[in-house]
Amino acid sequence: MCQQVAKGTRWGKCGHFQRHLVVAVMDCCQTNCERSCNHPPRCPLRTCITTYGREIQQDVDLVDEFCFQCRAAQAKAAGIPLR
Numbered sequence: 001m002c003q004q005v006a007k008g009t010r011w012g013k014c015g016h017f018q019r020h021l022v023v024a025v026m027d028c029c030q031t032n033c034e035r036s037c038n039h040p041p042r043c044p045l046r047t048c049i050t051t052y053g054r055e056i057q058q059d060v061d062l063v064d065e066f067c068f069q070c071r072a073a074q075a076k077a078a079g080i081p082l083r
């Protein structure tokens with residue numbers, strides 16, 4: 001299955017990746033993958049792969065912090081109401 005190449009921010013303290021944009025797609029060249037250039041345009045099969053595989057993450061910057069989701073989860077766990 002094809003993979004999207006994404007650029008984004010790496011959050012250093014939790015290691016999460018925050019995607020900014022998809023810059024490219026790595027084509028798997030399989031005829032049974034609807035995302036591939038090798039897939040027939042009018043394919044009758046219903047069994048073909050329609051989803052992308054695990055995205056390839058390219059870090060454009062590294063922030064030595066927890067990501068927003070992790071900070072929200074921590075705040076929630078600590079009983080701090082989010083506004």
Ligand SMILES: [Zn+2]
Binds near residue numbers: 029030035
């Ligand atoms: Zn594919």
Ligand SMILES: [Zn+2]
Binds near residue numbers: 032034039040044
């Ligand atoms: Zn197909």
Ligand SMILES: [Zn+2]
Binds near residue numbers: 011014066067070
């Ligand atoms: Zn995180």
